[in-house]
Amino acid sequence: MVGTGGPVATFSVWDYVVFAGTILAAAGLGLFQAIRGRKETSSAEFLLGGRQMTAVPVAMSLTASFMSGITVIGTPAEAYRYGTAFWLFGFSYAIMSTVTAEIFVPLFYRLGITSAYEYLELRFSRPIRVIGTSMYIVQTALYTGLVIYAPALALNQITGLDLWGVLVATGAVCIIYCTLGGLKAVIWTDVLQMVIMLAGFVAVIARGAVLQGGLTKIWKDAGEGGRLETFDFDPDPLKRHTFWTILVGGSVMWVSIYSINQSQVQRYISCKTLGHAKMSLYVNMVGLWITVSLAMFSGLTMYSIYKQCDPLTNGDVGTTDQLLPYLVMDILAVYPGIPGLFVAAAYSGTLSTVSSSINALVAVTMEDFIVPVWKGLTERQISWMNMGLSIFFGGVCIGMAGVASAMGSVLQAALSIFGMISGPLLGLYLLGMLFRTANSVGGLVGMITGLALTLWVGIGGQIYPPKAEKTNPLPLTTEGCTINQNYTTAYPWTSPVTSQPDFRPALADTWYSLSYLYFSLLGLLITLVSGLLVSMITGGCKQEKLNSDLFVRKNDLICFSFFSKSKASDVTEKAAADFDLGADNAAFTDIAVMCKDGEKTTKL
Structure with missing residues (x-):
């Protein structure tokens, strides 16, 4: 019986057919783009789609890139355990889209750059560009490993497929169409994958509504369970999600993701006009609203079904990130092929993000490390290097999956990674774009100081997780379970949700408990303040003639x-x-x- 605990069905033959067909269609679309553009073998064509992309496909690609398998798996689990506060990120998406479109896009587009980190050399110095690129590579490899791991958990939960086999298969598919098709393949496969992700959410919500007696009943159950208490105006920076942490900290975090992250910058500078580039971000904003709304309502549907029998407490799953896959097999297994569609949705999100990351890593490696050092390379040599690097970074990202998975909940872990590294980088960019007095010494010291502090608080928070009174998980029960297993299933690379170390230092309940959404804001402010102070102490930029194109x-x-x-x-x-x-x-x-x-x- 649905929602009463115990084992659920596994994949049927039709599920495997639908899943495999969807993945092959995505890979086929990438290969089609490779064959279609086989005569265009230039680096600009491979990395930037010939700078001829239009707003709508780029917008869908932007949405798919970061609304990944982590969103498909993690966001519904967030609504199930913590309620709908995450919905407030809709405000953050609007702020992020406006700031990125009106401040960063014109500057990058005007400069005609391929790598976002070219700006750091133009404004500051070559060493700062190298450091910035290196930070991006580490961040992206770790994040991409986490993205690969998320759907592997889903497949492991509902199919029993070997975890490492799934990880390698994911990387292999991405490597194939990334290596052969370049950015056009990535963008057009993202469009297909975005549609599949949304279809997966709709299938879960529709079936849940039928079982529970309508969407109104789901909403009522969520309200009675405290899941609809969205607005918490407590200014405490240690509380995980409040109106202020999401609006202020979340906005800065998402600006750092979209404005300077190579995976995103590479998309909007591939647009053929500035108008298309700006419009892609505003269309992307709407896409983010739709995606997060469907994901949150999927979580509320899950709560309505399991309000009397929590699968996590009951031991039916080993981690919160397996809750939605468990739900899918519980309620959709009666429709052969539909669970396969859901897994394809989670998997499609992963493919879009991994392929985007690989393409971006190739771009920054070529533009920031190889081309400046090995001058005189032919287009043919560069093309072979592009493809070789795609294979290399695909392998690296697969290897990082094991490291990334040790960080707990995939959704919070992913955003924490961006907060710790992108915050100081965003501070460095704003230092250069807004303040003419900032110089290379100030930029370098500011970035290192900001990075040191964010890594300190971020890693400390991973080792000593905040207590429940700061994270505010909502109550769950197993009173309605007909099969009470009373154990936690052991899954590879998973961490207990509420694990706490035996010893907690004094900083654990203060500094280390800072909301992960404030990591970016902390890094930005420290970088700006220390960078300006050091720049003024070291004489500013009075002796340099700076190109006005480098400023807002x-x-x-x-x-x-x-x-x-x-x-x-x-x-x-x-x-x-x-x-x-x-x-x-x-x-x-x-x-x-x-x-x-x-x-x-x-x-x-």
């Missing part, structure tokens, strides 16, 4: 671009008009940005 301009913003008559002096009138109207990017046709003798100049 007033006419980059929509509210100024259509009404301002003044144009930048270092851009031709036609280029300026094209820039404001969203025509073809002048940075790729009329302007060549060079660094010569340590001085930033612009050549028309």
Whole structure:
């Protein structure tokens, strides 16, 4: 009987057929893009899709890239255990989209860069660019390992397939269409995978509504279980999710993910016009709203079904991240093929993120390490290196899955990784974009200081997790279970949800209990303040002639671009008009940005 505990069904033949067919379709689409563009073998075509992409597919790719298998698996479990506070991230998505589209996109698009970290060398120095790229590579490899691990847990739970076999298969599929198809393959497969992810959520909600007697009953059960207490205005920074931690800390975290992360930057600078680039972020915002809403309602559906028999407490699953796969087999196994669709949804999210990450890692490695050192490489040599690096990074990401999985809940672990590393990097970018007095010494010291503090609090929080009064898990019961197993199933690489070390230092309940959503804000503020102070102490940038393209301009913003008559002096009138109207990017046709003798100049 549904919702009463005990073992559930496993995959049927039709489930395997649907699952395999979906994955092959995704890989086939990637290969089609590779064959279609086989004559276009340039690095720009491989890494940036020839800079001819349009807003809608890029927007769907942006959404799919970070609404990954972690979202499919982790967000419903978040709603089930903690309620709907996570829904407040809708505000954060709106703030993130606006800030990224109006401040960062015009600057990167104007400079015509391939790697987001090129900016750090143009504004500061070559060593800072290398450090920034290295931080990104470590962050992305660890995050991607976590992304690979999430659906492997799902498949392990409901199919019994070997965990390592699933991990290797995931990486192999991504490596194939990433290596052969480049960014176009990644974007167009993301579009298909985004549709599949949403379909998986809809299937869970629809079946749950039938079983429970309608969506109204699900909503009522959630309210009675305390799951709808969304707004908590407590300013305590140690509480995991409040209105303020999500609105303030969450917004900064998502800005750091979308504005400077190579996986995202690479997409919107691949657009053929600035207008398409900006629009892709606003369409992506709507996509994020839809995705998180479906994921949260899937979690509420799960609570309505299991409100009297929690599978985790009952020992039916070994970790919260296996709750939704367990639900799928419990309620959808009667429809052969539908569980296969759900697993394909989780798997598709993983494929989109892993392929995006591999493509971005190849881009920054080529642009930041190989091309500047080995000058004179032919396009053919670069193409072979691109493909070779795709295979290499695919293997690295598979290997990192074991490390990433030791971090507990996949959703919080993923966002914590970005908070610890992207926060200081975002502070460094804002230091360079907003303050002319900031110099290389200040930027380097600020970034290292911010990174040291965020790693300290983040790693401390992993070793000494906050107590329940700060994380606020909602009550669950096993009173309605007909089969009470009273044990916790042991699964590879999983950590007990409430594990606490025997010894807790004094900082464990203060500094280490800081909400993970504030990691980015902490890193940003420390980097900005210390970077400015050190820059002023070391003399600022008085001796340097800085290219005005490296700073945020007033006419980059929509509210100024259509009404301002003044144009930048270092851009031709036609280029300026094209820039404001969203025509073809002048940075790729009329302007060549060079660094010569340590001085930033612009050549028309």
